Amino acid sequence: MRKILTLFPIVFILSCSGLIYRVDPEKIGKYENKIQGTFHEKLLNGLPSRTDGFCYAIDLAEIMQSAVEIGDSILFSKAYEAIKKHYIIRDTWIDSAIVWRYKKDSEIDASGTAETIHCAFAIYLAYKKWGVEEYKKVSYSLAKAYIKHGYMPEPDKFLVKNYFNYGTRTLSENTYLINQRPDFLYLIGKENKDDDMIEKSRMMYNAIIGGYVKNGFFNSLYDIGVKTIIPSSNGYYSPNGIFPLISSIDISLSIIEFNPKPAREILDFFYENFGRWSDFYILMDGKFKSQTKSNFVSVAVYSKIIELFLKLGKPKKYNDMIKYILNDLLPEKIDNIINLTEKNSDSFYFDLAIALRTLHKACKYEL
Amino acid sequence: MNYKILKYLVIFFIFPEISFSGAWTRKGGKIFFVPYYYFYHAEKYYDVNWKIRNLDNYGYFDSNGLGLYFEYGISDKLNFIGNTAILILNRWIDSSNYKTNKGAGDLEIGLKFKVFESGIVLSFQTTGIIPLYSTEREPLIGFGQYAVDTRILIAGGFKPFGIDSYFNFEFGLRKFLRQVADQVRFQILYGANLSGRWQGIVQLDGVNSIGTGSFATRFNPSIETDFVEGKLSISFAHRFTYKAWIQGGFFYDIYGKRIGVGRGFFIAYWIEI
Numbered sequence: 001m002r003k004i005l006t007l008f009p010i011v012f013i014l015s016c017s018g019l020i021y022r023v024d025p026e027k028i029g030k031y032e033n034k035i036q037g038t039f040h041e042k043l044l045n046g047l048p049s050r051t052d053g054f055c056y057a058i059d060l061a062e063i064m065q066s067a068v069e070i071g072d073s074i075l076f077s078k079a080y081e082a083i084k085k086h087y088i089i090r091d092t093w094i095d096s097a098i099v100w101r102y103k104k105d106s107e108i109d110a111s112g113t114a115e116t117i118h119c120a121f122a123i124y125l126a127y128k129k130w131g132v133e134e135y136k137k138v139s140y141s142l143a144k145a146y147i148k149h150g151y152m153p154e155p156d157k158f159l160v161k162n163y164f165n166y167g168t169r170t171l172s173e174n175t176y177l178i179n180q181r182p183d184f185l186y187l188i189g190k191e192n193k194d195d196d197m198i199e200k201s202r203m204m205y206n207a208i209i210g211g212y213v214k215n216g217f218f219n220s221l222y223d224i225g226v227k228t229i230i231p232s233s234n235g236y237y238s239p240n241g242i243f244p245l246i247s248s249i250d251i252s253l254s255i256i257e258f259n260p261k262p263a264r265e266i267l268d269f270f271y272e273n274f275g276r277w278s279d280f281y282i283l284m285d286g287k288f289k290s291q292t293k294s295n296f297v298s299v300a301v302y303s304k305i306i307e308l309f310l311k312l313g314k315p316k317k318y319n320d321m322i323k324y325i326l327n328d329l330l331p332e333k334i335d336n337i338i339n340l341t342e343k344n345s346d347s348f349y350f351d352l353a354i355a356l357r358t359l360h361k362a363c364k365y366e367l
Numbered sequence: 368m369n370y371k372i373l374k375y376l377v378i379f380f381i382f383p384e385i386s387f388s389g390a391w392t393r394k395g396g397k398i399f400f401v402p403y404y405y406f407y408h409a410e411k412y413y414d415v416n417w418k419i420r421n422l423d424n425y426g427y428f429d430s431n432g433l434g435l436y437f438e439y440g441i442s443d444k445l446n447f448i449g450n451t452a453i454l455i456l457n458r459w460i461d462s463s464n465y466k467t468n469k470g471a472g473d474l475e476i477g478l479k480f481k482v483f484e485s486g487i488v489l490s491f492q493t494t495g496i497i498p499l500y501s502t503e504r505e506p507l508i509g510f511g512q513y514a515v516d517t518r519i520l521i522a523g524g525f526k527p528f529g530i531d532s533y534f535n536f537e538f539g540l541r542k543f544l545r546q547v548a549d550q551v552r553f554q555i556l557y558g559a560n561l562s563g564r565w566q567g568i569v570q571l572d573g574v575n576s577i578g579t580g581s582f583a584t585r586f587n588p589s590i591e592t593d594f595v596e597g598k599l600s601i602s603f604a605h606r607f608t609y610k611a612w613i614q615g616g617f618f619y620d621i622y623g624k625r626i627g628v629g630r631g632f633f634i635a636y637w638i639e640i
Contacts, residue, residue, distance in 0.1 A: 020610055020640050243635040275563030275606060295563030332394075 061118035062353035158203035216266020413623030440470030588627025
């Protein structure tokens with residue numbers, strides 16, 4: 001009887017211990033191949049379009065970045081050639097920005113800053129990997145076009161607007177913090193010995209950190225006009241008081257080299273809030289609370305949480321959680337997306353591209 | 368609907384044979400372990416007129432059991448399932464008897480096959496029951512009979528009053544090789560996802576014997592040759608780590624005929640590897 005009674009504490013301890021949290025490299029590799037194969041198949045048949053028939057530049061940017069990170073030059077070239085052919089817009093004011101989406105016979109309406117800098121970064125990575133001079137030039141010209149969307153709301157702060165409208169010849173009203181990528185800008189500036197670009201990246205960090213709330217969460221937008229309605233406001237706000245988790249994770253990743261504190265805090269928040277995970281949070285009574293009781297988040301969030309973990313030097317505290325996400329939750333989500341097909345999911349290419357490089361990194365860093 | 372929660376669902380059918388089930392199946396390669404403990408007590412019984420009476424000689428019966436349930440995903444749709452009480456300690460006390468018995472319980476192994484899943488899950492399950500104990504000593508551990516259990520299981524998610532919930536219905540037949548009357552068994556279960564880490568579960572498990580048998584025991588009121596029983600249980604489950612839950616709850620026989628009025632509690636760990 002005594003022996004049997006020990007069964008319970010043993011099982012209890014076992015269930016809490018790292019022994020049962022394992023990552024199966026074979027399984028991860030299988031999913032990596034599955035996504036890679038899906039992309040090759042889709043790009044072979046033309047542009048990877050969403051349900052509205054448009055092919056979004058951000059999807060191509062993510063595919064390019066993942067292709068570089070997994071070392072798939074054929075996949076990269078397919079997406080890169082599409083970008084060159086359909087997306088880089090020659091303009092007298094903002095030259096070489098990326099149009100946010102494309103469909104044959106559809107009019108070009110606006111650039112996209114997130115799209116421009118993500119493409120620039122993916123092509124910069126391709127240059128670093130394969131040494132093709134053209135990639136260096138293209139990425140630099142895109143980064144310069146990105147800066148052209150910018151302004152200084154206050155001294156020593158620099159932000160880029162969301163887009164440039166080619167019809168009205170005006171920049172957008174809004175400035176989303178998620179569109180600011182000082183990390184990418186810094187690397188491209190450094191590569192091209194462009195001190196102004198490096199300085200802009202520093203000022204962009206200054207602007208971003210002003211939107212920090214706490215627990216790793218950032219306000220989504222900056223709009224100086226808010227001050228006219230709420231004089232005490234600093235101009236940063238989140239529409240309807242909703243904080244998208246992916247947005248704060250992305251922002252914390254974008255400034256991690258400048259200041260790792262928000263990244264540490266959002267990872268810790270995710271860890272502490274297991275069981276209450278949600279894609280959206282609201283700030284109530286000074287605490288961030290999940291907007292829905294789902295306990296599940298998107299593929300992009302799972303992937304970026306793993307990326308945060310890796311960039312923060314794999315803190316031991318989060319080991320079990322990361323292994324659980326990587327080996328159990330992420331593959332299940334990938335299956336769901338692939339089975340839905342892109343016809344039903346607008347984030348099909350975006351999510352899968354991010355997941356692809358996360359899986360690859362996980363194998364590389366032997367999680 | 369939070370389907371991940373559903374996959375962790377474990378359903379008790381407490382005493383005389385503990386089984387865990389539910390229409391959901393494990394994914395291929397996944398192993399699910401549930402070590403559990405229960406305590407059962409009865410000092411009254413339901414007579415043939417469904418009335419509650421004292422047990423003979425003002426006796427009372429209690430039972431402590433430790434067991435293990437498991438599922439193994441042969442594929443996403445087909446699971447190998449098994450359950451056994453590793454140790455059962457039974458005790459009967461009345462005005463002139465004090466009897467104890469201990470031993471392993473029934474070994475129940477079989478297959479569960481998911482036929483359909485789209486909002487609602489439909490599965491079939493069949494298990495064989497092999498007694499691992501002798502019936503020479505009272506209070507008996509169980510019927511001591513080989514049996515086959517076949518059932519249909521239907522489960523799904525829904526959201527009454529905005530509460531993430533799930534249900535499980537089971538209906539089946541347990542056919543004994545000899546002596547014990549065959550049994551129709553059913554389960555009606557409602558579970559609510561109270562938060563990402565808490566679930567509340569209410570369930571009714573019923574047994575209706577068909578016909579009569581020749582099996583007899585005086586000292587274990589939880590097993591009868593032919594009887595009717597309805598056991599209500601309420602439990603809560605808490606997810607204390609990523610892959611494991613702990614469940615605890617109470618049960619009570621809310622109706623019956625020719626069976627003990629059992630009540631007690633149980634604790635279980637659910638671990639998926």
